[in-house]
Amino acid sequence: MLKNYFTLAIKVLGRRKFFTFISLFGISFTLMILMLITAFFQTELGGDAPLGKKDQLVYLDYIETFKQYQDTIPEVDSTMMDGVMRYDTTGFKYEDSGRSMSRGPGSIKFWTTHMEDVPFVKTRTIYTAYQSFDIFINSNKLTFSSTFTDGNFFDIYNFKFLAGGGFGNQQVENQAQVVILSKEACKAYFAIDRDFDAAIGKEITLDRKNYEVIGVINRVNNSFSFLKSDVFIPYTNLPAETLNKERFNGLFSCTFMAESSSKVRNVKEELTKRSKVIPLPNPERHDQLEYYPATFGERYAWTIMRMETPAESYKYALGALIFLLTLFFMLPTLNLINLNISRIMERSSEIGVRKAFGAHSGNILFQFVFENIVLTFIGGIIGFVLAMLLLNAINGSNFLNGTILSFNYKVFIYSFLICLGFGVLSGFLPAWRMSRVHIVNAIKNNQL
Amino acid sequence: MIKHIFTLIWNKKKKNFLLFLEIFFSFMILFAVFAFIISNMRVYYSPLGFDTKNVWVANLRIPSSSDSTEIAEMKTLLLQELNAMPEVESVSFSAGAYPFSGNTWSTGNDKNGFDFQTCIFFNDEHYAKTAGLNIIEGRWFEEADNTSKYTPVLITKKFREQCFAGKPVLDSLFILEDDAEESRLNNVKIIGVVDHYKYDGEFAEEELGTFIYTPSTSKDTWVTHLRMNNNVQPDAEEKLNKMITAITKRADFSIRKLEQRRIQNSQSTWTPMIALMSISGFLIINVALGLFGVLWYNISKRRSEIGLRRTVGATRSDISFQFIAEIIMVTLIGIFVGLFFAAQFPIMKLFDIENINYYYAMLSSAGVILLLVLICAFYPSRQAAMVNPAMVLHED
Numbered sequence: 001m002l003k004n005y006f007t008l009a010i011k012v013l014g015r016r017k018f019f020t021f022i023s024l025f026g027i028s029f030t031l032m033i034l035m036l037i038t039a040f041f042q043t044e045l046g047g048d049a050p051l052g053k054k055d056q057l058v059y060l061d062y063i064e065t066f067k068q069y070q071d072t073i074p075e076v077d078s079t080m081m082d083g084v085m086r087y088d089t090t091g092f093k094y095e096d097s098g099r100s101m102s103r104g105p106g107s108i109k110f111w112t113t114h115m116e117d118v119p120f121v122k123t124r125t126i127y128t129a130y131q132s133f134d135i136f137i138n139s140n141k142l143t144f145s146s147t148f149t150d151g152n153f154f155d156i157y158n159f160k161f162l163a164g165g166g167f168g169n170q171q172v173e174n175q176a177q178v179v180i181l182s183k184e185a186c187k188a189y190f191a192i193d194r195d196f197d198a199a200i201g202k203e204i205t206l207d208r209k210n211y212e213v214i215g216v217i218n219r220v221n222n223s224f225s226f227l228k229s230d231v232f233i234p235y236t237n238l239p240a241e242t243l244n245k246e247r248f249n250g251l252f253s254c255t256f257m258a259e260s261s262s263k264v265r266n267v268k269e270e271l272t273k274r275s276k277v278i279p280l281p282n283p284e285r286h287d288q289l290e291y292y293p294a295t296f297g298e299r300y301a302w303t304i305m306r307m308e309t310p311a312e313s314y315k316y317a318l319g320a321l322i323f324l325l326t327l328f329f330m331l332p333t334l335n336l337i338n339l340n341i342s343r344i345m346e347r348s349s350e351i352g353v354r355k356a357f358g359a360h361s362g363n364i365l366f367q368f369v370f371e372n373i374v375l376t377f378i379g380g381i382i383g384f385v386l387a388m389l390l391l392n393a394i395n396g397s398n399f400l401n402g403t404i405l406s407f408n409y410k411v412f413i414y415s416f417l418i419c420l421g422f423g424v425l426s427g428f429l430p431a432w433r434m435s436r437v438h439i440v441n442a443i444k445n446n447q448l
Numbered sequence: 449m450i451k452h453i454f455t456l457i458w459n460k461k462k463k464n465f466l467l468f469l470e471i472f473f474s475f476m477i478l479f480a481v482f483a484f485i486i487s488n489m490r491v492y493y494s495p496l497g498f499d500t501k502n503v504w505v506a507n508l509r510i511p512s513s514s515d516s517t518e519i520a521e522m523k524t525l526l527l528q529e530l531n532a533m534p535e536v537e538s539v540s541f542s543a544g545a546y547p548f549s550g551n552t553w554s555t556g557n558d559k560n561g562f563d564f565q566t567c568i569f570f571n572d573e574h575y576a577k578t579a580g581l582n583i584i585e586g587r588w589f590e591e592a593d594n595t596s597k598y599t600p601v602l603i604t605k606k607f608r609e610q611c612f613a614g615k616p617v618l619d620s621l622f623i624l625e626d627d628a629e630e631s632r633l634n635n636v637k638i639i640g641v642v643d644h645y646k647y648d649g650e651f652a653e654e655e656l657g658t659f660i661y662t663p664s665t666s667k668d669t670w671v672t673h674l675r676m677n678n679n680v681q682p683d684a685e686e687k688l689n690k691m692i693t694a695i696t697k698r699a700d701f702s703i704r705k706l707e708q709r710r711i712q713n714s715q716s717t718w719t720p721m722i723a724l725m726s727i728s729g730f731l732i733i734n735v736a737l738g739l740f741g742v743l744w745y746n747i748s749k750r751r752s753e754i755g756l757r758r759t760v761g762a763t764r765s766d767i768s769f770q771f772i773a774e775i776i777m778v779t780l781i782g783i784f785v786g787l788f789f790a791a792q793f794p795i796m797k798l799f800d801i802e803n804i805n806y807y808y809a810m811l812s813s814a815g816v817i818l819l820l821v822l823i824c825a826f827y828p829s830r831q832a833a834m835v836n837p838a839m840v841l842h843e844d
Contacts, residue, residue, distance in 0.1 A: 022741045028732045033727055096674060131509065143702050181687040207700040208693065238510075239698070241756040327477060331731050334470045335738035341466065342745040 002370070007010045009371040010260065013378075023339060027379025031419060036394075037325075038414045039405045044222050044301060046410065050157035051222075051409040056122075057156070058268055061299065065286035066101035102310065103287065108235075108243050108248025114278045120266040121256045125152040128235070128251040129226040133206050133210060134187070136414075142188050144206070147229040148238050148251075149260035156257045157227065163196035164215035172234040179211035180206060182219035185230035221404035226253070245283055248289070249402040256293075268293045279316040333426045340372070340430035351434060353444030362436035370425025373420065380419035387415075453773050467742065470784030471817060474735050478813035479790045481728045485721060486812070487805040491563040491653050496710075497548060497644030499546050499580035499710050502537075503706040504674040505546065506688075508696055510667075520665035523784070524670075525552060526695050535680045540578040541669040543570035543662065545580075547647045548670075548709040554655075555633070557626040562611045566603075566623075566656040569647070572664035576642075578675045586618045586640025586831050589661045598637040604657040608641050611656075617641065624658065636660070650710065651717040745826040747771055755840030771829035772822070779821045783814050 003345055013020045043078050047054050106115075108308045118124070127149035135187030137141045154166030181199065186192055196216040203210045211233065220228045235252070236243070242251055258267045271293040288292050294302055301317035302310040351364055388407070395404050457464050489574050510519070523541065529544040530539045545551045545567065556565030575581070576588035584605060589751075598621060608617055617638045636658075645653045657800040657843045676684070685703055754767055788809050794803040 018742055019745075022737045025737060029730050029734065034729070077511060100816055131700055133700060134685070134689050134702045136689065139686060141685055207698065239700075289520060327473065328727070328731070331470065331473050331477065332734055334473065335734055338466050338742050339738055341463070342742045399722075411819065 001170050003414070005367050005370050006374060008367075010111045013375065016346075017335040019072075019339065019343065023336060023375060024379050024382065026332045026335055027376055027422070028382035030031065031376075031380050031383030031415070031422065032390065033328075034418050035383060036390060036405070037388075037416045038418070039391060039407055040400075040403075042414075043403060043405050043413050044406065045297065048406070048408075049218075050159040050220060050227060051296070052158045053156060053257060056258045056264065057296050058121075058256040058258060058271070058296050059104065059294045060115075060256070060266055060291055060295070060297040061294075062103050062253070062269065063106050063248060063289065063291040064101055064103045065248055065280060066288055066290065067286050068288065089381055104249045105251050105253045107248055109245060109250060110206065110248040110250065110358070111252060111254055111306045114274070115254065116276070118267065119258065119270050120258055120263040121270075122259045124254055124256040125150055125156050125234070126236075126252040127153055127226050128249070129229065130238070133231075135190065142185075144185055144230040145225075145228070146206070146233060147230045148233050148235040149226075150235060153232070156255055159220075160218045162216045162218060164200045164213070166215055166232075167234055172236055175236040176234060176238060177209055177211045178214045178234065179206070180215040180217060180232040181213055182217055182230045184219050186213075186216050203233075203419040206233070206250065206408070211262040211300070223403050248281060264295055268295070284337075315342035329422075332396055333422065334439065336426035337429050340427070341433060343430075347434065348437055348442040351437050352439050355437075355439045356443065361435040365431050368431030368434055369424060369427040372431065376419050376423030376426070384415065450777075452685045452772070453678050453777050456770075456774055457777055463746070467739075467775075468780050468782045469780050470720040470735060470738070470783075471821070472786050474732070474823045475783055475786035475813055476789065476818055477728060477731060477788065477817060479809050482809035483793070483801070483805055486723065486808045487801040488651050488717060488721060490739075492650050492714075494646065494654065496646050496650060497581065497642070497654075499675075500547070500706040502678070502680070503579065504688075504691050504703050505706055506672045506674075506692065506703045506708075507544075507549075508692065509668045509673060509698070510670050510696060510753070510763060516667050519667040523665050523799075526692070529691055530688075533684075535676050535684050537675040537677050538574050538578045539675075540574035540673045541572050541662075541666070541670045541805050542575060542671045542673060544671060545569055545647070546671050546673070547706060548649060548713045549810070550648075552648070559623045559626050560611075563737045564607070564611050564656060566607060566624075566658045567647075568668075569645075569657065569659045570662040571659050572662055572666075572669065572670055574660075574664065576672065577602060578673045581645070582673075583641050584641050586638070588640060589659075591663070593639075593661050594663050596597070596637070599632045600617050600639045601636045602640040602642050602659040603638055604642050604645050604654070604713060606644075606654055607656040609657065610833045616766050624660075649713040649717075651714060673769050686766065691705045724834065732816070732820065736824055739821065740824040740828070743771075743775060743825055744831070746830045747828045751835055751840045755837045757836065758824045759835035759841065766835040767835075768829040771832055775814065775821055775825045776818070779818060779830050783817060787814070 030443055042048070045054075064393075087303040090377050104127065106126075108126070115124070121137060127147055130146045130148050132143050132145045135144060150172050151167055151169035159166070162183060164180070167176065171178060180188070181204070183196070186196060186199050189204055190202060199213050199216055202213050204213060205211075211231075218231075219230070222228065225347045238251075256267055256271070258264045273290070275289050275291055280289060292302075293308050296313075298310035299313040301314040305313045307316060352366065391405050392408060394400060467656060514530045527539055530536050534614050535698045543553075545570070552567055553569075554565055554567045556563070558564075571589070571591070573591055576583060581588070583602070585608075586602070588602065589600060601624070603612075603617070612620075619637060619639070621635050623634060624636045627634075642657070642659065645657045646652060647657070648655075674688070688703060689699070692701070730761075757767060757770075758764075787810060789805070791797070794806040
């Protein structure tokens, strides 16, 4: 039976080429764009390496130290005494009048003295996306972006090593001059194209120091600056004055990895509790500490849409996304419904005959929804091809500023579901109307 | 007449409702996209205020904890050596907030009789020349300002217009930062006005700005701005790198070209804008094709009605007019309902953009939709008018 419906659907498509073109145009472009959006989210938030453990992570990018200035306003009450009005100060009200604040990443001192052994945390790493270095090789300028970090970094972020491995905490403590290079940096500096093992043990000069290459990784192509660096170096190699800062503000951000993804909430609570009890180094300047631990998704939303807290940003960003996608989805669907409804009459004689020979409304409904799904899938295939072409064009032109969209089986499955949803949604209303056509009217109005 | 057309639409309300919905949603989407694009483009076309071509910037990280005299000597040497290079036209030092750095330092108070919040930039005496600032009143800093009693500052035109409108500003004092940690920011003297300084990028709305004099030998300013001339050799960067490394004894810096930074910075706005424009462009084509198909189909279903009207004396243009008027009526209803919702944006101040952008967006999206519908309705209604009454009446 499905085979029959399928043949029929193809025949109908061939009948009115102009309408088929309009429908397919709308379907394929809509699906193409939805597939691209899916690919974008998969790249940014999908949990591909090195973000395989993203559900366990809690981020602390910034800390704020501040002092609140208050205006004192006396509250005055009036009473009648001996026929004379008298005013009395009954209390003082404090009103926030200003805040002197500094916000930024934390210093080594802050993280090591106050942020060790947080309950529910399995391990944590501190890192800084430091300045880029200019390196000249045969008068060619190479600019390497750098991340300085500790040994836990490579436990939390599961980078894919093409050769060698990460550095450990022991090496960080010993100020070992070791470096992990991205594939691209390795190519540019050593002219090693394929056999990356050959790069291990070689030396590279950065900031007038020689570093030994101990690992080569695939460069990350998302928008996280500290993950997509060209070189990763133990943080103890930074200039001494950045390491020994007494103040809380420094260069480093921190990622905590909870014992399990269900403990993320506990970690956030523990961290927030801590902010109230940590003593500040110079209270006459700033006497309060505030920070906002964020989960992976919340942190991402916070970087795009800055609200008071990461959780709030997440809520708003999600809401805005759903709203926009619905709106975007709505228009092509409405368009297709409109077209399909206009064409009801064309098929009414067929429906009449089928009904006269005993088909239920349900049968008719199913047939037309099925036909529409066939149409959607043809559009989907065209859309898929277009999406692939556009994906390559976007990646080739660096349109997303270094973010390279990847396409994998997950995106394919999502695209399939999108097609199915689109087909059912846009086919249901016209099919339902069609299935309710009265037999007598259907046969009478049309010449067979 | 209008009432009659309205009746016609009303009789087919089920069919027209979906058309109405489609037009309503198209309007809303177009409105949102236009509001975003128009507000961005209006900012984009306001002047940047400084040169990016041939200007290079290097952020040297030197600890401010080092000895002041030592640093002053180092910076004097750096300045001399850099100026001695044949490619370099001028050199200037500034603090961390500079064009496209993404850093903002700001301050504000209400102690002067007006409330203000201004971005602050710490620059030396060579910056106006290096960056190519346009000074419209007074003068830029000079080395002699080092000894002046009050810290000399320049303000931007926007600051002047907002807080000192109609008054002379040169040599007047005001409180820049109330209770400042650095006492030199308490009372400052305005010595000039700078035309524009849209330092945060081409798509960032210009904010109030104040340039604060910081001598080039200061230990707080380490961002080096270099204005290069037109005959820069390819090895200039390497030479610069080596020279700076030799003097500062550090190499953890990168020389960046301001022109490239400008392009990169704008790209982060161009990307969503182009994506949005192409998506909505596609949606519009999609809607137009759909509309065309629906109208064409509907009109061809009404051949007998047309035949009858022609027989009783309606001219061809009467027929086309009727169909166009019908669809325009549906469109107008859709647009009016859309305008009602769109008007909530400027009224409720939902986003931080000027109201005028919303009005432009309303006008342009209404215009685009009306034009689109007219184009889509034109051909089918002409087809309808061409109907031969005798043939049609015979068919039925």
